Amino acid sequence: MERSPHSSAYGQACTHCYKAKCRCVRARSGETCDRCLRLKKRCEPSETVRRRNVHNGHNAPAASVSDRRIARLEDKVEDLLSVIQSFIGSNTRNANTANTSLVTPDSTALTFGTSSTATVSPNPDPTYLPTQYQSTPSPSSNQTDEQLEFFRARMLPSFPFLDLGPSITAGYLRQHRPFLLHAIHTVTTFSTQERLAKAEELKRLLFTSAWSNVDSNIDLLLGVLTYLAWSTDPFLGGADLVSRLMMLAISLVYDLRLFKPSSLDVQLMMAITQGRADENGHPPSETPYAFLEKQRAVLACFFLSSNVSSHLGRQDALRWTPQMGEALRVIEITNACSTDRLFISQIRLQLLKQRADDIRQQDEAGMGTENDVASAPRLLYLKTLRRQFHELRASFAPDLQQIDILNTHAQYVELYINQMGYSITHEPQSPEEFGRAGNGGVPLGFQRLECLWRSVENIKSWLDNFYTIPTANLIGQPFHFWSQMILTVTLLKYLSTLRDPDWDCQAVRNTVHLISTLDSMLQKIELTSREPELQCDDHLLKYLTKLIARCRGWAEARWNVASQTPHNAGARHHIPDLDQMAWLQSMDLGDDQWFETALGMPATFS
Template sequence: MERRGPSHSGPYGLACTSCFKSKSKCVARPDGDGCQRCHRLHKQCGPSDALRRRTLDKKQSSAARIAELESKLGALISQLQSRNVISGDATQRQSPVLPEASSQPAGANSAQPLSAAEGEAQDGDHTEDDDVNFGSGHWSASPQAVPTSARPEPQLEVSEAEGETLLGTFRSCMLPHFAFVYLPAHLSAHQLRRDRPFLFRAIVCTVSPSAWEKLARGRALKMAIAEGMLGRESQTSTGRMDLLLALLTYISWSWDHVLNHGSLSRLTLQAISLASEMRLEPPAPPDARMMALFTPGFDPQSETTGAGTRHDFLERQRAVLGCFVLSSAVSAYYGQVDALRWTQQMEDGLAAISSNHDCPTDAVLTMQVRLQLLAQKSVQVHQQQQLEQGQVVASEMPTLPALMALTTQQGQLQDIQMALAPALRQQALIRVHIHATELCVSEATHAVNSMVPLMVSQFARMTGGSGPMNAGGGAASSTSSRQERLQCLWQCVRAIQACTSALLALPPSEFRGISFLQWAQLARCAVALNRLTTTVVIPTWDHAAVRAIIDVPELLDRVAGKLELVAQQAGEQGCDGVFTRLARTMREFCADASGRAAEDPRLAEHSEARISRR
């Protein structure tokens, strides 16, 4: 027992066990050997239980407290997982994995042990080991904290067998939709990992079955690509090709815009910068020597002469042309970045790809590039016309070149369709792309027609079409202009119906592998259809007649049904899968649209008319 001064009673709470039980005064002996009462009664004098308990608590090691907290956290996580409370990606704040307390009382109650654990962690002195294990933040039941322990980071490296499976899935399911790279059947995952490490990581990321694996591997891949592009002083043509192929693969099939709720524009800009370096035309030798004085170490000729073999040349052309197609789709989808500029060098590369018969997918890629180039040109014509409209007085003449260019593009589209090989005509993706291009050209033609309506009659006279031949036919010109615009709008309706029907006719196993190119085409059809059925206001334009052919809620319902089938085929579990999320969004929009239709008498009459026609 603690030594105390003579004839002084022990402090409150330090009485021995015997004096504590008898509620007697405990006075220590002068020699410090127990207390006077125990010595007088010949009893054993020992400290009280409270003192012994506090002493043991103070001596309790931090390792034991940490083990106890880990045990409680493990039990809590197991309980949450058994109730399916933890779902979704562990790191996304936009998709919280824990429900609100008001909607899930069980989840709120199950968070109480975690609060108790937090209280124990804050009790007493913190040691250095405590900071290492728990960090400086506080544990809570918030959606941002629990998933970190609930779902550990996946293994970024995959085994040889798993790599072969993922590569086979990518080659058979995804690559046929947008074949900007040729992966022959004899190419193994081991060889691809060795020769194209970034491309292999991008394939593993895009084919990963779960959304949280896609996110974790995608974050690591984007950091590695940024380090590879900006963190190295020099870069070989082989390394640059690997980075470009990885970026194109990730943009096309990672669904990063769905999982991260962000834009693909920044990633596309990185791909454009790499493609621009690879297609760089070297200046004449005198200019190159002069440029070397201002940029020591820069050799522009190395950018184009690095690929010496025909295989390397074709691989580079596929990548650059694929970057053009994808950047054009991203530009039209977001409106935040310009597409890769088309050059004569790319035209030569397209001719080389179209004449190559060793790669079976080059024919499809060639058609995709030609069709996307037509769509991009129609967009550029419309943009140029918008720019000139603010600089000159509205009249017929400034708009004539634009309409002539669009008419030429319509003829080129028809020529492409007529020149298609029988095998390509059976390709659903080619038909989808043809109708999507037709929609772009028709929209641009209608937009240009809307700028200066009076020029249509003059254009009809120049091209030999029907129109008033006298200069005083103002009313006839207005009627002709309106008819031209109506014709363009109905062409848009037919293109939307054909494009969506061809794309949604794909079986779930094929629809699962669609790239961002096809998804952007489907989205453009939905946006254009919504405009045609709501915002377009032209005399004699009948919104109800358009809805009778194809309507936005009906289209989205079909898309949602296809996405649900794809989610089942892909084995998605829970509500965090890409296709499951998209299908749920479509269903919610359709439900809201049905509610608005019930409130609007005109929409209700339209729905009844459609039901009667069925």
């Protein structure tokens, strides 16, 4: 009869358990301990080690103590590498035995240093898939969901907060992430009428789960984030819905305790070892894939809340925390997904943009003295943001996937920083200076002129990058891309018609001609509308074409009038903040009355 496992008596631990200072539990066979058996190590008694330590005594020289510490560290590193190798072998055997698609050559990997790689199963749960899903079809089979494949190939690369490798099929998502799959089906429906029907069903499922059943799970969070990222609601009178869903996503982040202070590296290592307990004796609760899935989700929630906050103005962005910084670092060092580099760059760009927004809000709250051109701390902060931006921009690898999309995002962030600089440089308001400018307002001053001209250069660069994006890639762009396009063109309109004695509108027009720009954008969007996936009359690009065409009519009607009007005529002109355009927050491109009410554009404009 086999003996029950028990801890070794004091002083009888094996060599490896003694060095690692771990409890040495003998296996049932009695010939080895559980730890050595799991690590596939030779279990040896520690008599020689104990004897060496006794001879050294307490008066051993410092060098000897240091050597022993180094030896223990080396042994721990060796243990970790052995565990990783064992984990790889275990996954390989499981794949060969069960003939599953969970671990494939295309699976993502967690890489530590240059000597070891641990394959990560795409299963988000601690256990493997049920039997009926262990032989799911490959992505090239006839059973592959076309909408999922389109989302994976044409939409997700623009905002890759999900790791949907080829081994994750529609059947897998239907079993483990049903709400996410429903959200993917919704955002890959381009007809507005058809999408509205699917969105209603999505909301019904969401409200039942989140409110009636009071559920909080990663499936709900990922589904809500997916819908928000590719939502068309902000352009069709649904800004309130987007705001509510954003608040729900933030509440799910808190309910799932994704802000819980902890060492992400320790958790990740425990998950990789698949069986090692933490220092409190608790077993790991999730796989590496599920762990990284949550880290990407909380960062995506920050990104989207920052965009919704600034573009719709209905709530504050999710506060950046040290745990988010750790999540960003863990995703970077693991490099588990080929698109993680792009995602990390997008998050860091958005963090700079959010910091600029924070300083703008502080300025609106009354920072600085009323008669200062701009307080020194704010100008220093502006310079710091610009320096950090250029350092981040220089770190972009030229071979990065979707580099054109990343460049447009970068140009918008720099544009936002420059507009923040324009808004915080407060002009003196003395009667003499106000009289010098006449009724047209206060002259801009050097700092504001510099910020505005930098903005012109940002707009030109954004447009240059926009024109290089293939039409096939424009279809799957998320909400924030089209919102940035609208804001960029709107700001160009202000800069092209700004009446100020120190501002040269003609120089702006020579650099970026507003009407020619609108014509080029219309042509680009028209070409994109011919893509096979957009063969309907009510997709988003049709509505954006309608907006740009009417903006062109507005610009053409006022183009010569603005250039011939004296600077001191009429009301004082200014450049509004990008976050304070009420017409964008109430946008409804499907309603002709909105154009006339919000923008002063008659519905019959041709």
